[in-house]
Structures are given as structure tokens and as C-alpha cells.
Amino acid sequence: MIRFLPAPAVLLLACAAAAQDEPAWVVPPAMAGRTPAARAVLPAEHGASPASERVVNAGLMWLANQRKPGGYWEFDPRDPKMKTKDWASSTGMALLPFLGAGHTHKSGLYTKTVAGGLVWLKNELNLATGRFAHGSPHYMYGHAIAALALCEAYALTGDRALQPFAQAAVTYVVRAQGADGSWGYQSGATGDTSITGWQFQALFAAQQGKLTVPDATVKKAVDFLDKVAAGPNKAAYGYTSANGKPGTALTAVGLWCRYHFDGWNPIHAGFQEGVAGLTDPTRRPRTAEEAIQRPGTPEMYYYYYATQVLHRAGGEAWPDWFLGARESGKRAGGMRDWLVVTQSREGVVAGSWNPDPGTIGSHGGRVGSTALALLTLETPYRYLRR
Secondary structure (H helix, E strand, O other), X not given: OOOOOOHHHHHHHHHHHHHHHOOOOOOOHHHHHHOHHHHXXXXXXXXXXXXXXXXXXXXXXXXXXXXXXXXXXXXXXXXXXXXXXXXXXXXXXXXXXXXXXXXXXXXXXXXXXHHHHHHHHHHHEEOOOOEEOOOOOOHHHXXXXXXXXXXXXXXXXXXXXXXXXXXXXXXXXXXXXXXXXXXXXXXXXXXXHHHHHXXXXXXXXXXXXXOOOOHHHHHHHHXXXXXXXXXXXXXXXXXXXXXXXXXXXXXXXXXXXXXXXXXXXXOOHHHHHHHHHHOOHHHOOOOHHHHHHOOOOOOHHHHHHHHHHHHHHOOOHHHHHHOXXXXXXXXXXXXXXXXXXXXXXXXXXXXXXXXXXXXXXXXXXXXXHHHHHXXXXXXXXXXXXX
């Protein structure tokens, strides 16, 4: 006898069958270090420690508490004139440290926090144009940051509900590229190395999730890097021309882009020369003792990029920078220890970092400075070396 199932039951069986046929999402190899299990087996020289992980957790808890009831975050610069409704920028920036530590809207300790931020970004994005409603006055900066968050969340989870939004945001980046391969403040304008670096980050995350990134866009952007690269080995990078110097934030941006998009590796002459400049003693993080005496948080933008480049470089450059110089068989006083001791410990700001006195602090305040400090601490596992 044939038995007919009620329509809802048939639908449930069909969905179950489809789910069984659909292959499980595989986290991209570059992002596979973000899970707790993966972090637990990373070698000590990678740099994460129980103390630094406690600091990361405290920072994430503080950031979670800053989320507005609508689901977004807001930058809190000291100068009221800098406070604008660039909520796509601030929400993207705040989401990145959660994603960097493996917390998504599907798993981890902050599923509701991350889900709320992602829903807000999705609602902000016009799928037809790929543009966010509440973007930065310097729009392409914030667009890239928000797109980066959407692309990372998609690459980590394969959530098909995110895919069209992440792709639309990336397609906007592609269409917004300037004539010389750079990106400017607004769509279609030529720009500079700093803005271009954020677009490169969004494109890299898009590639991890196998979103569409035209080869022509990448080639054109690499051509811009050639234009602003100084020296026979192209080891230093300027703002809009080849007048860059070693050991600057722009040089760190250029080296990051070369590694991920132009095939440079740790033995490439330009990469080696550039890394040597980044590790100049005058650019190194202060010792723990110096940080306690002068607890400001300078140049997080430089440290964010430089730490990633030195991680990719590996060798002795990485532990010397992140863990500190070796003395009596132990390392101390590197970037990790400096960020650990400079985190605020008391009151409503506990878990955060003081606004840095540079670009990030002036525009992003405590929220922006804390997000970059956390991302810097997460460098050992956020993106693994290829």
C-alpha cells in the first residue's frame, strides 16, 4: 500500500536529502588557524600564549558591549568633528577581531553579537549597487573594511545567505578601481597606497571564499604598486609616487600586498629588504617596562600591517618582533607583551586600548584602536603562512 505523507513532511524530507547531498563547507587553508583546536596546536614560536589569549578574550568582551541596540558599532573619536555616521566602517572594523579569533554567527562564544553586526551590514547594503548606506565620508576606506568583514564571515562559514551580499560589496570594489589601478576616496577616483591596501585585504578575503575577483583588477592594482615602489628591489612604498622610505606604514602595506597578490615570498630580495626596514630599532615596539612607564598606544596602523608582514616573513624576524629579543634563553618585550601590558584593566574601559594618537585614534577612537590591537594580537593564527 502506498502511503502519502503530508506536504510539510515531504518538504522536510526533501530539505534533509538536499542537506545530505550538499558538501560540507571547508574553511580555506589560510584561515584554518582560527579554530580553538587549531590554535591549541600551533607551535610556540607562532606567538599566541595563554596570557595573550586572555587579553584577546577581554578585548572581545569589551567590544561586544559597545554594540548599539540596532546591531551596529560606532567610532568614538575624541574630536567631535571626527564623529560621523560611518557605521558601516565601524561595524566592519569591530566585527573583524571576532572573526579573526574564529567567532562567527554560526559558532563560537559571540554568535549573537556577530550575527547582529552581519545582519546590520546586510540591511545597509544595496544589493543592486553594492554600496552601503552609512559609509565613511572617505567612502572607499569604510567600504573595504565592511566588505572585508562580510567576505571573512562568508569564507569561514559558507553561509549562502551571506554570499550575494559579500559578492555585491566586492563587485563594487572592482568597479570603483581608479584608472591607474589604485582606489581613491570615492568610486572611480585615483588614490593612494593606504586606501588601496584595504581594497586588497577585501579582495584577498573574497578569494578565500571563492568569490569572483577578476584577474584584471588584481593585475591593474599590482601595476599601481610598481608605480609607487621605490628602489631597485621595490622594497619601499610611497603614498602616490615612488618616494617611500623603509620602515613606514605605507611600506608595510605595499609588502603585504606583494606577498598576497604578486607572489613575493620570504626569500624575495624586495621582501627581505623591506622586512629589514620594518624591524629597524626605532620602529620596534617598546619593552614591557617602557610600556608601563609610557602606556600610550602609538601607531597601531603601522603595527597592524608590519606585524602581518613579519609573520609572513618568518625566520628570526618574526619571533624577534612579536615575542621580543632572546635573553637568557627566553624572549620578552615584543609586540605581544607590549599589547598585553597596555590593555586597560579597570572601569568601563577594561579590555580596551587607549585611542592611539595617530590616524586610527583620531578617526576611530577607542573602538578603532582596540579593534586593530586585537587584530595584531591575532596575527599568529588569523591568516596562516602559505
